[in-house]
Amino acid sequence: xxxxxxxxxxxxxxxxxxxxxxxxxxxxxxxxxxxxxxxxxxxxxxxxxxxxxxxxxxxxxxxxxxxxxxxxxxxxxxxxxxxxxxxxxxxxxxxxxxxxxxxxxxxxxxxxxxxxxxxxxxxxxxxxxxxxxxxxxxxxxxxxxxxxxxxxxxxxxxxxxxxxxxxxxxxxxxxxxxxxxxxxxxxxxxxxxxxxxxxxxx
Amino acid sequence: xxxxxxxxxxxxxxxxxxxxxxxxxxxxxxxxxxxxxxxxxxxxxxxxxxxxxxxxxxxxxxxxxxxxxxxxxxxxxxxxxxxxxxxxxxxxxxxxxxxxxxxx
Numbered sequence: 031x032x033x034x035x036x037x038x039x040x041x042x043x044x045x046x047x048x049x050x051x052x053x054x055x056x057x058x059x060x061x062x063x064x065x066x067x068x069x070x071x072x073x074x075x076x077x078x079x080x081x082x083x084x085x086x087x088x089x090x091x092x093x094x095x096x097x098x099x100x101x102x103x104x105x106x107x108x109x110x111x112x113x114x115x116x117x118x119x120x121x122x123x124x125x126x127x128x129x130x131x132x133x134x135x136x137x138x139x140x141x142x143x144x145x146x147x148x149x150x151x152x153x154x155x156x157x158x159x160x161x162x163x164x165x166x167x168x169x170x171x172x173x174x175x176x177x178x179x180x181x182x183x184x185x186x187x188x189x190x191x192x193x194x195x196x197x198x199x200x201x202x203x204x205x206x207x208x209x210x211x212x213x214x215x216x217x218x219x220x221x222x223x224x225x226x227x228x229x230x231x232x
Numbered sequence: 233x234x235x236x237x238x239x240x241x242x243x244x245x246x247x248x249x250x251x252x253x254x255x256x257x258x259x260x261x262x263x264x265x266x267x268x269x270x271x272x273x274x275x276x277x278x279x280x281x282x283x284x285x286x287x288x289x290x291x292x293x294x295x296x297x298x299x300x301x302x303x304x305x306x307x308x309x310x311x312x313x314x315x316x317x318x319x320x321x322x323x324x325x326x327x328x329x330x331x332x333x334x335x336x
Binding site for chain 2 (some may be wrong): 033147154155165
C-alpha cells in the first residue's frame with residue numbers, strides 16, 4: 031500500500047531532508063517524487079536515511095557524473111525539480127552557475143535541480159558534505175543562487191512600486207523577494223560560522 | 233614541482249589510500265578504518281576531492297572513464313607531494329616537541 035503526500039519546500043532543502051527522514055523513521059520509504067508530491071511505500075522504521083543535495087549550478091553532464099558516483103557508492107539517487115512549473119523547450123540563465131554561469135534547458139538541467147539520495151541505514155550518520163572546503167562551497171552556491179533570485183525580484187518589486195504604487199504586484203513581488211532572501215540569508219549565516227571556524231581548523 | 237603548502241588531512245589520506253588502486257567507496261572505508269571512525273568523509277566531499285586531485289595530476293583514474301566503479305591510483309607527482317608533506321609534518325612535530333619539551 032503506497033502513500034502519497036503533498037508538500038512543497040522550494041528553497042528550504044533542510045526542511046525537505048528532515049521531512050524525508052521523519053517519514054523513514056515512521057516506516058515510509060520514498061519511491062518517487064513529483065513537483066509537489068512524494069510517494070512512499072512501507073519499510074521497516076529507520077531502515078533508510080535521506081540527504082537532499084543541490085545541483086542546479088552544475089551542467090547536466092557534471093550532474094550526471096556526480097549521480098553516477100553516488101550510485102557507485104551504493105546509494106539510490108532520485109532527481110527532483112525545485113520549481114513547480116511544467117516546461118518543455120525552456121531555457122534559463124543561471125548566472126550563479128559554475129564557471130561563467132550556466133544555461134539550464136528543458137530537457138537538460140531544468141527541473142533536475144535537486145538530488146534526493148537514499149542510503150540504507152547502517153547506524154552511522156549520513157552526510158554528503160563533510161569537509162570544510164566542500165561545505166563552504168556548498169553554502170556559497172546556495173547563497174549566490176537564492177541571492178541572485180532575490181535581487182532580481184527586489185528590482186521588479188521596486189519597479190512595480192514606482193510604476194503602480196503599493197498595488198498587489200508590488201506586494202506579491204516583495205513577498206516573493208523575502209521568500210528567496212530567507213534561504214540566501216540562512217546560507218550566508220552558516221557560511222560566516224564556517225569561515226570563522228576555518229581560520230583555526232580544517 | 234610547485235610549492236604546495238600544507239595538505240588537508242583528507243587530501244593526505246586520499247593520496248595514501250591510493251598507493252593501491254581503489255574506487256570511491258573503498259577510499260571512504262580506508263579513511264574510516266585508519267582513523268577509527270574519527271574522520272568520516274561524505275560522498276559529496278569525496279567526489280569533489282577526487283576530482284580536484286585528479287585535475288592537479290596527483291591521482292589518475294584507471295581504465296575507461298565510463299566503466300562502473302571507477303578506480304583511481306596515485307601518480308608519481310602525487311607520491312612526491314606525499315613525501316614533501318611527510319617532511320613538513322616531521323619538521324613540525326620535531327619543532328613542537330622541542331618547544332613543549334623545554335617547558336616541562
